[in-house]
Structure formats: structure tokens, C-alpha cells
Amino acid sequence: MxxxxxxxxxxxxxxxxxxxxxxxxxxxxxxxxxxxxxxxxxxxxxxxxxxxxxxxxxxxxxxxxxxxxxxxxxxxxxxxxxxxxxxxxxxxxxxxxxAPALSYDGPRTAAGRPDLNGIWQVLSTAAWDIRAHNAQDGVPAGLGVVEGNDIPYQEWAATQQQANYASRMTADPVRKCYLPGVPRTTYMPFPFRILQTPDHVIMTYEFAHVVRIIYTDGSPHPLPNDFWMGDSRGHWDEDTLVVDTTHFNGQTWFDAAGNFHSDTLHVVERYTPTSSYHIDYEVTIEDPNVFTRPWTMRMPLYRRMEEGLQLLDYDCVDFILQSLTRQGPEEGGAR
Ligand code: HEC
The missing domain is CATH 1.10.760.10 (Cytochrome c-like domain)
Incomplete structure (x- = not known):
């Protein structure tokens, strides 16, 4: 035998x-x-x-x-x-x-999975607008990351998105320092770290100290509950890390241009390393209350190579508190 x-x-x-x-x-x-x-x-x-x-x-x-x-x-x-x-x-x-998928030749963990440990970052303008957009003051132009550049909004939702766009400077949840949700947290213009353990993939983000613990131990989503960042369960499909996230509170946006979803959002992310330095990141979005069909975004993640690099602080609550105290004199009188 x-x-x-x-x-x-x-x-x-x-x-x-x-x-x-x-x-x-x-x-x-x-x-x-x-x-x-x-x-x-x-x-x-x-x-x-x-x-x-x-x-x-x-x-x-x-x-x-x-x-x-x-x-x-x-x-x-x-x-x-x-x-x-x-x-x-x-x-x-x-x-x-x-064997079309056997193209990854980078380092692997002891368990034989691609070793994604390290600091990564998206280099695109998706955080401002996931669709193609012209440059504006402080916003670089971008070709967009949505497949076909088409977000299949239901009619009411297309109207809502336009209203969100018009009031984005005050209505964007990230401007109030709420957690960015998934997938926006990935393409915020800040680095994030991936830490792999045998049963978890942990992602920590420089923006607002966001932490995602992705269970890869085969456990199911918990009973209904809701979270800003949803509940993430992962598994490996060959060399691709597939992360399924549900249980959102429906209060986050996809970008600063008012693209939005509801609490029935279901996100499936696929992290496929193509070299030691690149991950192909694909996200499928499903939300039957807002869209007429599932749709997909795609962009590369780049490994940050600076020596001694670490995630620094972007504690936006502090910035909001500071700006509130600066406004103080107007309400409170003398400076
Ligand atoms: C000096 C360059 C060169 C070398 C050496 C060469 N090829 Fe080609 N081959 C070409 C080019 C250019 C074409 C495309 C010709 C065209 O369509 O105009 C081609 C076309 C072909 C085709 C397609 C024919 C078709 O019907 O479309 C085959 C089969 C082929 N080569 C086999 C080989 C093999 C086997 C070898 C080695 C023994 C070889 N070639 C060496 C340049 C080369």
C-alpha cells in the first residue's frame, strides 16, 4: 500500500x-x-x-x-x-x-499556504470614488475599480447615491470617523498589515486602528448580529484566500462619493498572490435591497518595501475632538 x-x-x-x-x-x-x-x-x-x-x-x-x-x-x-x-x-x-492556478511561486507558510504576512497597500483612487472620475481639488482622477464601471443600482438607490454625493462632505461616515466597513477599509489610502496564524488571518489597518479577525478554522457566521466591519470567515481555494463577510450594520459607504449599500450586504473577497510582492484583490458585492445583481471590483495590492516600516497612528477621533475644541470659542465666547 x-x-x-x-x-x-x-x-x-x-x-x-x-x-x-x-x-x-x-x-x-x-x-x-x-x-x-x-x-x-x-x-x-x-x-x-x-x-x-x-x-x-x-x-x-x-x-x-x-x-x-x-x-x-x-x-x-x-x-x-x-x-x-x-x-x-x-x-x-x-x-x-x-493547472492554470499554479502560478504563485512566492514564500509559503508552514501549512503550505501562500505567506501573505507583511504590510500591503492599494495604490488607486478607489477611496475617493470606485467608479471612473475626473480630478477635483484634492482628488486625483481615476479609472475606477468597478468591472465595466457599472454599479447596478435599483432606481431609488441611484437617486439616493446622487443625494449622498451632493452631501458627501458632511454625510460620509468616514468623515465622522466611523469605521470604513468592508471593502472600503482595504483601499483607504493607508497601509494595512496581514498576520497569518493556522486558524486566523488578522488584518490590521492604519486608518482608525481597524482590526479584522478572519476565522479560517471552518467556523460559520454567528447568529444574527451586526457590526461596522461585518463578520468575516475565510477559507483557501487553492492559493486564493476567500473571505466571506456578512452581518453589516448598513451604515458604511463604499467610497467618499456616496456609493452605498444596506445591512443585507454580502461581500466576498478573493486575495490571490501573483508574486511575493503582489496580490490580485477581487471583491464581489451582493445586496438585494440596493442592487439588481452582484457586481465586482478588482485592483492589485502592493507589498510595501520600506525597511523598518510599521503601521503608524491615524486616530481620527482625536482629530474630530481637536476640531470641536477649535470651534469651542464660537459657542463659548472668549478665546
Ligand atoms: C526567426 C523566428 C522564428 C523561428 C526561429 C521559428 N519561428 Fe515559428 N513563426 C515565426 C513567426 C514570425 C510566425 C508567424 C508567421 C505569420 O503568421 O506571419 C511563426 C509561426 C509558426 C507557426 C504557426 C503557423 C500558422 O499556421 O499559424 C508554427 C506552428 C511555428 N511557427 C512553429 C515553429 C517551430 C516548431 C519552430 C522551431 C523548430 C519555429 N516555429 C521557429 C517565427 C519563427
Whole structure:
């Protein structure tokens, strides 16, 4: 039993190893790679993975040339070599078809998960407006982070959003130092830290000392209750951290432009690391009381690289208290 299991593991690991050891890898790298790129991914010439041609056709193209591609003689490459190249490209083709998600090659935790520990930040203007917008005084222009740039508001909700926009300088909950909610907390223009334990992913944010504890121990959402930041439960889908958040109080906005939701908001975030320094962040928003269908935002998270970096303080309650005391003399008389 034990040895059968071992054979199975070796077989399961073979495709990745096979690509480099393939008899066709050498002639490919010697002759075709210059134009068709490493592992057939394309360069001057088109990508050859997945390979849409049979061996006879490729052999004919190689011998006779094809438009911009020069003919290659038998002296340079035997017929046999060309057939091996075709077999090599086919093996790469089946690899990419069966394992598209295995592209992350950064560090992993002891549990084998991508290691996301560190300080991250979104570099976009989503905190001001998640849709495409022109520049304004103090607001950089942005291309938006909403897929298709379309938030499918119900009719009443589109009107409400416009009213929110008109009164945003006073009505934005973040201006009153309320917690920003999810996903706005991610793309506030402040860094945040990810800490991974075996059963939790903890995210701490510089803005207003927000802390999210995301349970990845398989536990369900608690009984109905409501929170500014909702209740977050996570699981791993291959190398993607999927976080499901519900139980919101419905009082947060998506941005400073009055885009909003209700307390039936359901957020699904997907954190997919694409290198040691980048996470592809995708958020799906569902709220049957406000939108006509689910919709999606997407943006990269960047790892902050400064040496000795730490989360500093942005304690906005203090700022509000200070501005209240500054206003004091108007109500209280002498300064
Ligand atoms: C000097 C550059 C160069 C080299 C070397 C080269 N190719 Fe190409 N190949 C091209 C270009 C450019 C095209 C696209 C031609 C076009 O569509 O105009 C192409 C097209 C092809 C096509 C597609 C033909 C079609 O019907 O669309 C195949 C298959 C192909 N190459 C196989 C190979 C193989 C196998 C090798 C190595 C033995 C190789 N090529 C080496 C430049 C090259």
C-alpha cells in the first residue's frame, strides 16, 4: 500500500518535471525559443501553447517557412527533433490546461499556504470614488475599480447615491470617523498589515486602528448580529484566500462619493498572490435591497518595501475632538 502511494505521488508530480526533461525541450530552446519565447509563450512569433496544430503541419511549416517565419533546414533540426518539439509543446499545453492556478511561486507558510504576512497597500483612487472620475481639488482622477464601471443600482438607490454625493462632505461616515466597513477599509489610502496564524488571518489597518479577525478554522457566521466591519470567515481555494463577510450594520459607504449599500450586504473577497510582492484583490458585492445583481471590483495590492516600516497612528477621533475644541470659542465666547 505504502509503495503504491509513493508511486502515485511521483506520478502526480511528473508533469512539472517532465517539461524540462522532455527530449523536445532542447531542440525547442535551441531553435524555436528565439522567436516563440520561453515555453512557447510567444515573443516575435505567436504563442504555441496550447498547440493547435498536428506534427505533420508543424513539420511542413518548419521546412517551408510560413510568412514571416523562415524555413529551417534538416541540418539545423532533424524531422525527429521537430516531432519531439511538437510532443514537448503538447506536454506544455496539457499542463497549462490542467493547472492554470499554479502560478504563485512566492514564500509559503508552514501549512503550505501562500505567506501573505507583511504590510500591503492599494495604490488607486478607489477611496475617493470606485467608479471612473475626473480630478477635483484634492482628488486625483481615476479609472475606477468597478468591472465595466457599472454599479447596478435599483432606481431609488441611484437617486439616493446622487443625494449622498451632493452631501458627501458632511454625510460620509468616514468623515465622522466611523469605521470604513468592508471593502472600503482595504483601499483607504493607508497601509494595512496581514498576520497569518493556522486558524486566523488578522488584518490590521492604519486608518482608525481597524482590526479584522478572519476565522479560517471552518467556523460559520454567528447568529444574527451586526457590526461596522461585518463578520468575516475565510477559507483557501487553492492559493486564493476567500473571505466571506456578512452581518453589516448598513451604515458604511463604499467610497467618499456616496456609493452605498444596506445591512443585507454580502461581500466576498478573493486575495490571490501573483508574486511575493503582489496580490490580485477581487471583491464581489451582493445586496438585494440596493442592487439588481452582484457586481465586482478588482485592483492589485502592493507589498510595501520600506525597511523598518510599521503601521503608524491615524486616530481620527482625536482629530474630530481637536476640531470641536477649535470651534469651542464660537459657542463659548472668549478665546
Ligand atoms: C526567426 C523566428 C522564428 C523561428 C526561429 C521559428 N519561428 Fe515559428 N513563426 C515565426 C513567426 C514570425 C510566425 C508567424 C508567421 C505569420 O503568421 O506571419 C511563426 C509561426 C509558426 C507557426 C504557426 C503557423 C500558422 O499556421 O499559424 C508554427 C506552428 C511555428 N511557427 C512553429 C515553429 C517551430 C516548431 C519552430 C522551431 C523548430 C519555429 N516555429 C521557429 C517565427 C519563427
Amino acid at each position: 505504502r509503495s503504491l502511494f509513493a508511486v502515485y505521488i511521483v506520478l502526480a508530480m511528473m508533469p512539472a518535471a517532465a517539461a524540462q526533461d522532455h527530449a523536445g525541450a532542447d531542440p525547442y530552446q535551441r531553435v524555436c525559443q528565439l522567436c516563440h519565447g520561453s515555453e512557447g509563450r510567444g515573443d516575435l512569433g505567436p504563442t504555441l501553447v496550447p498547440l493547435g496544430f498536428d506534427a505533420d503541419y508543424v513539420l511542413a511549416v518548419v521546412r517551408e517557412g510560413y510568412s514571416q517565419m523562415p524555413p529551417i533546414s534538416r541540418r539545423e533540426l532533424s524531422d525527429d527533433d521537430v516531432r519531439q518539439v511538437v510532443a514537448y509543446l503538447e506536454s506544455l499545453s496539457s499542463e497549462t490546461a490542467s
